[in-house]
Amino acid sequence: MTETMTIQIDESQKNDRIDKVLSTQNEEWSRSQVQQWIKEGQILVNGEKTKPNYKFSVGDNITVTIPEPEALDVVPEEMDLDIYYEDADVIVVNKPRGMVVHPAVGHATGTLVNGLMAHCNDLSGINGVLRPGIVHRIDKDTSGLLMVAKNDFAHEKLVNQLVAKTVTRKYQAIVHGVIAHDVGTVDAPIGRDKKDRQAMTVTNENSRNAVTHFRVIERFKDFSHIECQLETGRTHQIRVHMKYIGYPLAGDPKYGPKKSLDIEGQALHAGILGFIHPRTEEYMEFEAPNPPEFERVLKHLKNH
Template identity: 60%
Template sequence: MTVHEHTVTETEHKKRVDKILSDLLQDHSRSQIQSWIETGNVKLNGEAVKANHKCLADDVITWEIPETKPLILEPENIPLDIVYEDSDLLVVNKPKGMVVHPSAGHQSGTLVHALLYHCTDLSGINGVERPGIVHRIDMDTSGLLVVAKNDFSHQHLSEQLQEKTLKRTYEAIVHGEIGHETGLIDAPIGRDPKDRQKMGIVDNGKPAVTHFRVLEHFPEYTHVECQLETGRTHQIRVHMHYIGFPIVGDPKYGRRKTLDVQGQALHAKQLAFIHPRTEQWMTFEAASPAIFTEVLDQIRKKY
């Protein structure tokens, strides 16, 4: 392994060692860097160090990036709610709480593991970790995803995403009463410079556009429908927080005092695209999960 070195600058004086490295190594998450520190791959002035150690100017941080073990995915017999399937693609209604593809903290139980058990023909464009995955939704967001069974379909669907012709519509419950019926949020999204685990509105972020319309008004909440024009990480969650109406139950961007919806009240309810092979326009819908409708009914009864 290659040893890398960085001398702490005056502006980094009294900053945590994990924060300094996460600012330097933007392709790696802070949790990854903290795991390197725990395994002794990071040293300060030649000695082992703790993640929260505050560095002094002219301290020398050295680190080695551990070699990643090749990922071997094993199919898992996990039930899937398949809305549509043919020889080119399938549309899945993902439950709340399921991760889409494997990552450092999720080595089993993902949608990909379930898909591999269900079918052996998945596209390879996104590599071994993400076979067939054209787009993603967050772990605690439920709803519709299209999965490609071959590279032809994957390429075609990816082009529709880029050209903004693949339509993704969500419904959400947000804190606060939105005073108008429709809105457009156009604000760039990137890593939050203060917290690498979160996304935020940043000047040098990627363009992000969300359209929304109000479905129901309540004195303290609003039931909204959102349509993505772009597909940035946590886009709807970040955008609704940005305009002052965070999603109910959102653990990252929401309010501490909130309703119990077991994660954010956000559901990908509709998906529409041109079929890669037949070139027919296809629209799919999935009803919101029970916990979503239960909380919405509670709000209706209250007001």
């Protein structure tokens, strides 16, 4: 099934290249994929075909017709996965920053699912052939712990825990600004941003409730090191909520300021994951230390 969307260009995008803007706005579209769609006439400017190097004018109307995706086979790829726990029902894996969780347009290989398929061939099939075993996700540039289901029984049990808000998910983050209070809660609904289809925002229109709890671990001159605990799990939730209260994540290319710390992608790490085992019904909790890049930035802040 094809999907068509229309985008109107505003002053902030004037003179920007069409292939750069569209690939930046959608993490699942590579720049080469956008360029190919332009050449095929899938992307039009004011109803006319264009070129990948076309530079926007204010008021341009961009129509993107996404062709029906071809059926993809997930190719198993041998990877050095950082597995924290595994049995016949569940795998807990520590995903590195920069890795996409499952295949999508522009990311057919090199994903966590590709590595899991090489590691074992008994993942649950509830989420289809492209997302076998995937119960929940974290963003490409967020590192940390994920639980993966190895059969449909475990998958349903784990999803039910997410719905019931009984899964423990704690993240380490570095944010811009010095947060004065030690603890806080952001209770604000999140939905699609009308101005940027690939971004989320706090809104009351077509939104879902979202709750994030946080506590300050350490304060620096212009930044704060915090721990966030998810009560819900909306797309980009921590990134959107911290921006909403005026403390955007350091290094966040979508929701943070352009001038930030020297780190690739948002400073966000899913460090603690806890859940009730689907078969034994025992509570299990795992903790992954901050990755070296995260610790490097913290050390820099402490020294300055």
